[in-house]
Amino acid sequence: MxxxxxxxxxxxxxxxxxxxxxxxxxxxxxxxxxxxxxxxxxxxxxxxxxxxxxxxxxxxxxxxxxxxxxxxxxxxxxxxxxxxxxxxxxxxxxxxxxxxxxxxxxxxxxxxxxxxxxxxxxxxxxxxxxxxxxxxxxxxxxxxxxxxxxxxxxxxxxxxxxxxxxxxxxxxxxxxxxxxxxxxxxxxxxxxxxxxxxxxxxxxxxxxxxxxxxxxxxxxxxxxxxxxxxxxxxxxxxxxxxxxxxxxxxxxxxxxxxxxxxxxxxxxxxxxxxxxxxxxxxxxxxxxxxxxxxxxxxxxxxxxxxxxxxxxxxxxxxxxxxxxxxxxVRRTLEKAPDMTALIAHYSALAAPIAGRPLGYIAADVNGRGSSALEKPLGDVIADAQLAGLSPADKGGAQIAFMNPGGIRSDLVYKASGTEGDGVVTYGEAFTVQPFTNMMQVKTLTGAQVVQLLQQQVSGLNEAAPKILQSSKGLTYTLDMRKAGAARLVVDSVKLNGAPIDQAAAYRVAANEFLAGGGDGFPAFAAGTDKLVGASDLDLFAAYLGANSSAAAPLAVPAQDRITIIGPGTDID
The missing domain is CATH 3.60.21.10 (Metallo-dependent phosphatases)
Structure with missing residues (x-):
């Protein structure tokens, strides 16, 4: 027509x-x-x-x-x-x-x-x-x-x-x-x-x-x-x-x-x-x-x-x-030659630093890619921070917390280059922890530690919970069927098996962003006796080196620190 x-x-x-x-x-x-x-x-x-x-x-x-x-x-x-x-x-x-x-x-x-x-x-x-x-x-x-x-x-x-x-x-x-x-x-x-x-x-x-x-x-x-x-x-x-x-x-x-x-x-x-x-x-x-x-x-x-x-x-x-x-954007497409050349150019400049081996893993340790509220890589990072800052002259940390949004990738077992399966290079560790935040250790009361755990699921974080990744020894339960701060089962909060004492003082480690109250955690900013430590990346690298080898690679954590009741969400 x-x-x-x-x-x-x-x-x-x-x-x-x-x-x-x-x-x-x-x-x-x-x-x-x-x-x-x-x-x-x-x-x-x-x-x-x-x-x-x-x-x-x-x-x-x-x-x-x-x-x-x-x-x-x-x-x-x-x-x-x-x-x-x-x-x-x-x-x-x-x-x-x-x-x-x-x-x-x-x-x-x-x-x-x-x-x-x-x-x-x-x-x-x-x-x-x-x-x-x-x-x-x-x-x-x-x-x-x-x-x-x-x-x-x-x-x-x-x-x-x-x-x-x-x-x-x-x-x-x-x-x-x-x-x-x-x-x-x-x-x-x-x-x-x-x-x-x-x-x-x-x-x-x-x-x-x-x-x-x-x-x-x-x-x-x-x-x-x-x-x-x-x-x-x-x-x-x-x-x-x-x-x-x-x-x-x-x-x-x-x-x-x-x-x-x-x-x-x-x-x-x-x-x-x-x-x-x-x-x-x-x-x-x-x-x-x-x-x-x-x-x-x-x-x-x-x-x-x-x-x-x-x-x-x-x-x-x-x-x-x-x-x-x-x-x-499927990887079955042909590669754009100009982008291949750009990557090769900068990779060559970065190679002496990026390719340095730091440690070994036994399997994929998922962080950004994990759908769980407690992420395996989050546990490893928090443990690394605790290990590096627990000595008395380094801050005497008893607890370490990591913000989930700061975990930018996974540690992948399969080799991405020439380093071999299970090897973690500096470049891979940097991809996980790219901010190079300086660590801080502060004194918080037990009541303030409880407030931190409540702030994960209340206030600015109620609609989109931000679940802190915690170091070994700290355990607690979240009941996601409830609303706001009530989601934290306060009586469940324990450190090394003992109930948290809300009147006692605890030394708590976190990166400078969290320690300043970032991500909706104002309880951190109320901490006292601040000590500034090494960077988060340095502690992560040191932990991988001290706790893994080719013969004894780092195992994937059990994810047994946070108990979730009801539907969980994974938002960070």
Whole structure:
């Protein structure tokens, strides 16, 4: 059937646009190891859930380049944490390799995430604008870091004194003559999950208030197609990457749900991150109209393809046209040669440090990839901290706690290089503990120790529990059928088999982030008689060396320190 003149005219008023989105890459240039490098999907042949190897910049680059339509019709975006908590190949060079890779990848714009502030505002500005590191300098003679070609956006991050945004709040581009604005924001709670030094002098505003403010500003400028990039996310009811959230976002929970429901209806799509989950949902806007909200998990294992239409007459996103789908970055793809060369270049520079053997494991010791509240690798890290800080001259620690979000990977038994099965190298240990936080030992009362255990599941952590990984000797029970602080069975808290004495004093070890009250644990900040010890990574490395050998590798812990009653959750 030949279209009428009116129908043809209508078609000419619409322009197709493709958005390709990633989030929470965290400097994972090399394919992530263990369960951190897989995605869950349903095998169409069997109908069963399987874990598929995914991720790595060599495969991500190929996937995006194959998916991308002509340049003026495609924009590549991200929702924060592109860098930070990175493996050694990127982190050793202050994440310059990842910035370089993202430029090669064709990234156009990203929101800042909380981890972009790990080394402070000045370092973030250096990554954007270029220049050699102020302490380590340039890594190669005659080669100066140029900075990111893509745009970092930080709408709700302002200078505490001047009130001015740290970075641009939005970026405007054109596609087929239509202006499109991207507003970028990180979660308001960033100061609760980053060291105080990292956010010094900065203020983090409300996500909804800030994004709506800049949406209004864009509309005044005639920019009516708007996309929000938000480093805050949600929790889908299923961990399968292509789970259908259902109508009105009923299959997703978490902070992004309330945020999405309040954002200006002029925002046509919302790209999110932070929770490392995969979803492509619709959540109603303030007028009750469904709107696309997406997240592509983490570590470059997925990317989101968002196809939409722009109305050339009104300059708006045609909301019913928005279609979003996550795709697996499968390792069956051909490797992108330029990314292979980039990894080889920086790996060679890092090799003398990365390849040094530290110890041996008898099997996989899962951390980030563990679905349990008490993670095997969490037990090992807490034990390492206790062992290093228990001597009287090192702080006299009796208990050590590790925050679950600080465990960035697994220790994988199968060799990833030439070191041999079961060998743990410095590079692998660094990938697990990349922050190099200095350790602290403080005196807390037994009552304050109980408060810490209650704060895991109450206050800021009630909706999304953060279960501290504890050192050997400390045992207790959580009843997840209850609410808030009542989830801790106080009478169950014991140290070396004896009930905790709430009036007694205990020496408690934690990294500087936790010890300062981070992650919603203010009881830590109330501790006294602070002693600063070695870094968390140094203690971890020393423990592996002292407690394992080729003949007697480190066994996987029994995970018998926390007893869980009722349904558990694994959120960190």
């Amino acid at each position: 030949v279209p009428s003149a009116a129908q043809a005219a209508d078609r000419h008023k619409l322009a197709n646009l493709q958005l390709l989105a990633i989030n929470d890459f965290h400097g994972n240039l090399e394919a992530p190891a263990g369960s951190s490098g897989t995605v869950k999907e349903i095998d169409p042949a069997t109908g069963k859930e399987v874990a598929t190897p995914a991720g790595g910049i060599e495969y991500l680059a190929t996937a995006l380049r194959q998916a991308r339509i002509p340049a003026d019709d495609s924009i590549t975006v991200a929702a924060g944490d592109i860098v930070g908590a990175s493996p050694l190949t990127s982190a050793l060079f202050h994440d310059e390799p990842t910035i370089e890779a993202m430029d090669k990848l064709g990234l156009d714009v990203t929101a800042v995430g909380n981890h972009e502030f790990d080394e402070g505002a000045k370092e973030l500005l250096r990554l954007q604008n270029g220049g050699c590191h102020p302490v380590d300098g340039c890594y190669e003679a005659g080669r100066k870091f140029k900075g990111a070609n893509f745009n970092y956006l930080a709408a709700n991050v302002t200078n505490e004194k001047t009130g001015k945004p740290l970075l641009a709040p939005y970026w405007v581009t054109k596609s087929q003559g239509v202006k499109i604005g991207f507003i970028g924001a990180t979660l308001e709670g960033t100061p609760n999950i980053v060291t105080a030094e990292g956010v010094k002098g900065l203020k983090f505003g409300d996500e909804v208030e800030t994004i709506n403010k800049y949406a209004a500003e864009l509309k005044k400028q005639g920019v009516n197609s708007i996309v929000a990039l938000i480093h805050e996310g949600g929790f889908p009811a299923s961990s399968v990457y292509n789970y259908d959230c259902g109508a009105a976002g009923q299959g997703i929970s978490g902070p992004i749900v309330d945020i999405a429901k309040q954002l200006d209806p002029a925002i046509g799509a919302i790209v999110t991150g932070h929770t490392h989950n995969a979803y492509a949902c619709t959540i109603p806007d303030p007028q009750g109209v469904p709107r696309s909200v997406t997240s592509a998990a983490s570590f470059g294992r997925l990317y989101t393809e968002i196809d939409l239409q722009l109305d050339k007459t009104t300059g708006t996103i045609v909301r019913p046209s928005v279609k979003a789908e996550n795709h697996v």
